[in-house]
Amino acid sequence: MMMGDMTQFGSVMAGAMFIWAIFKQWFPDELGNHIETYFQRLVTYFYPYITITFHEYQGDEFERSKAYMAIERYLSTNSSNRAKRLKANVIKDCKSVVLSMDDYEEVTDEFKGIKIWWSSSKSVPQQRAIFSYHADDEKRYYKLTSHRKHRDIVTQVYVQHVLDEGNAIATKTRQRKLYTNSKSENWYGNKRTMWSHIIFEHPSTFDTLAMDPKKKKEILNDLLTFSTSKDYYKKVGKSWKRGYLLYGPPGTGKSSMIAAMANLLDYDMYDLELTSVNDNTDLRKLLIDTSSKSIIVIEDIDCSLDLTGQRKKKKKDNKDEKDNPNPIRKKKKAKKEKKSEVTLSGLLNFIDGLWSACGSERLIVFTTNHVEKLDPALIRRGRMDKHIEMSYCCFETFKVLAKNYLDLESHDLFATIGRLLEETNMTPADVAESLMPKSAEEDAESCLNGLIKSLENAKEEARVKAVEHAMIKCKVVGAGKKGEDDGDKKVQECDDSSESESSDSDD
Numbered sequence: 001m002m003m004g005d006m007t008q009f010g011s012v013m014a015g016a017m018f019i020w021a022i023f024k025q026w027f028p029d030e031l032g033n034h035i036e037t038y039f040q041r042l043v044t045y046f047y048p049y050i051t052i053t054f055h056e057y058q059g060d061e062f063e064r065s066k067a068y069m070a071i072e073r074y075l076s077t078n079s080s081n082r083a084k085r086l087k088a089n090v091i092k093d094c095k096s097v098v099l100s101m102d103d104y105e106e107v108t109d110e111f112k113g114i115k116i117w118w119s120s121s122k123s124v125p126q127q128r129a130i131f132s133y134h135a136d137d138e139k140r141y142y143k144l145t146s147h148r149k150h151r152d153i154v155t156q157v158y159v160q161h162v163l164d165e166g167n168a169i170a171t172k173t174r175q176r177k178l179y180t181n182s183k184s185e186n187w188y189g190n191k192r193t194m195w196s197h198i199i200f201e202h203p204s205t206f207d208t209l210a211m212d213p214k215k216k217k218e219i220l221n222d223l224l225t226f227s228t229s230k231d232y233y234k235k236v237g238k239s240w241k242r243g244y245l246l247y248g249p250p251g252t253g254k255s256s257m258i259a260a261m262a263n264l265l266d267y268d269m270y271d272l273e274l275t276s277v278n279d280n281t282d283l284r285k286l287l288i289d290t291s292s293k294s295i296i297v298i299e300d301i302d303c304s305l306d307l308t309g310q311r312k313k314k315k316k317d318n319k320d321e322k323d324n325p326n327p328i329r330k331k332k333k334a335k336k337e338k339k340s341e342v343t344l345s346g347l348l349n350f351i352d353g354l355w356s357a358c359g360s361e362r363l364i365v366f367t368t369n370h371v372e373k374l375d376p377a378l379i380r381r382g383r384m385d386k387h388i389e390m391s392y393c394c395f396e397t398f399k400v401l402a403k404n405y406l407d408l409e410s411h412d413l414f415a416t417i418g419r420l421l422e423e424t425n426m427t428p429a430d431v432a433e434s435l436m437p438k439s440a441e442e443d444a445e446s447c448l449n450g451l452i453k454s455l456e457n458a459k460e461e462a463r464v465k466a467v468e469h470a471m472i473k474c475k476v477v478g479a480g481k482k483g484e485d486d487g488d489k490k491v492q493e494c495d496d497s498s499e500s501e502s503s504d505s506d507d
């Protein structure tokens with residue numbers, strides 16, 4: 001029986017049932033029920049099909065039904081070439097066209113040798129609602145029809161298969177997004193959310209990321225294990241999230257690593273600018289509004305807020321206030337601190353999963369240039385589960401960059417570069433810059449020579465700095481010897497400052 005015939009037959013039967021409902025009241029109850037039972041049997045005998053309807057909107061829900069959308073994707077991928085009339089949906093973000101079955105179109109599908117008929121339709125209400133969430137009041141639906149002898153396989157296996165396939169297509173074709181809470185021009189957003197977004201397209205991958213291959217493999221495995229450990233996290237009673245702390249000097253690839261993570265796991269990225277968040281309540285709202293399969297990033301956490309030991313600082317402030325009560329200063333201070341009231345404990349709550357438990361599968365990544373400045377509570381294991389140091393370029397890192405930038409796996413100059421890299425601190429960003437050809441004529445060898453020159457210059461600069469440093473120290477020690485009263489103090493001060501300087505330059 002063809003699809004059209006089935007539909008016609010269904011309509012005739014529905015009409016007959018309607019007429020019977022009118023006539024039934026003229027029959028005694030018992031007789032009426034008997035007739036109805038036989039009538040149903042007759043219908044079933046001649047119409048041995050089951051139908052399942054999937055509506056676009058369920059009840060008064062604002063969002064389209066997920067099942068309807070999955071079916072739409074499944075049918076547009078699997079059956080559109082067989083449907084004669086197609087509907088084009090232009091996706092604003094993707095700037096591409098997605099085809100799906102037009103209204104009142106019919107297609108067939110086959111599953112394990114079973115034939116399944118799909119039709120798309122819509123019902124238009126007689127009276128338009130004065131207020132309705134849905135732009136047009138037409139209610140679309142898909143209807144699945146199959147022989148009733150396949151009822152179990154269709155309802156228990158086939159429908160799930162269609163939903164899974166539809167969702168897989170969505171994952172494959174979806175464009176990942178980069179969200180930010182500090183609104184910028186040309187970013188998409190709406191009033192319902194504090195996030196605005198653009199399409200996330202960053203070329204960094206674990207292949208292009210230059211770092212010690214062993215360390216890289218370990219991180220890669222860690223990420224892949226995380227992404228497939230849903231059941232494990234459930235079993236041990238932890239929310240399915242993992243914190244990464246990336247620390248190291250500027251230009252060592254922390255941001256590149258985050259982009260590579262997002263590309264590897266196919267996650268969206270939420271770039272959280274803490275200084276733009278008013279208070280803990282807003283922080284909670286933002287976090288609840290993030291989706292699963294995402295990375296929440298707080299870059300330069302040490303600069304974001306005073307999260308570097310507020311408890312200690314507060315004590316000091318209280319002492320100052322006691323020693324020197326000054327209402328004007330108090331007012332000024334309050335104004336200055338108005339910027340963001342997000343507190344360390346607000347952030348800790350979030351990381352611990354209190355406010356994020358509603359979602360799942362999320363990475364939280366902090367980056368910093370000064371790991372030593374952070375409050376230990378913020379980065380203890382369990383909150384920031386994995387601490388990754390991104391450091392200066394070593395020979396292994398250089399080899400990855402040479403392969404990526406110059407397509408070179410070995411060269412006579414590699415040995416010199418290896419030796420210089422051991423003697424000098426240079427970031428992968430600076431090495432990469434030297435390796436990039438500056439003109440069409442520049443070949444790989446001249447790029448390598450350029451790098452050697454930069455390394456030698458950096459080495460010489462470091463040597464001169466060290467000599468200057470030593471000279472200042474000697475002078476102060478000399479002055480200390482001459483001075484009788486405050487000599488020791490001067491040496492002490494000089495030593496303190498030189499310590500902090502050297503730790504800065506280490507960074």
Ligand SMILES: Nc1ncnc2c1ncn2[C@@H]1O[C@H](COP(=O)(O)OP(=O)(O)OP(=O)(O)O)[C@@H](O)[C@H]1O
Pocket residue numbers: 208209210211248249250251252253254255256257368369390428429430432
């Ligand atoms: N490890 C690396 N592998 C590949 N490229 C790198 C690496 N480190 C730096 N680069 C290159 O240098 C540029 C700057 O790196 P990136 O922004 O990742 O550094 P960062 O550590 O985030 O610095 P900052 O602390 O200043 O934010 C990148 O665009 C990339 O081209």
Ligand SMILES: [Mg+2]
Pocket residue numbers: 254255256299367
């Ligand atoms: Mg960065």
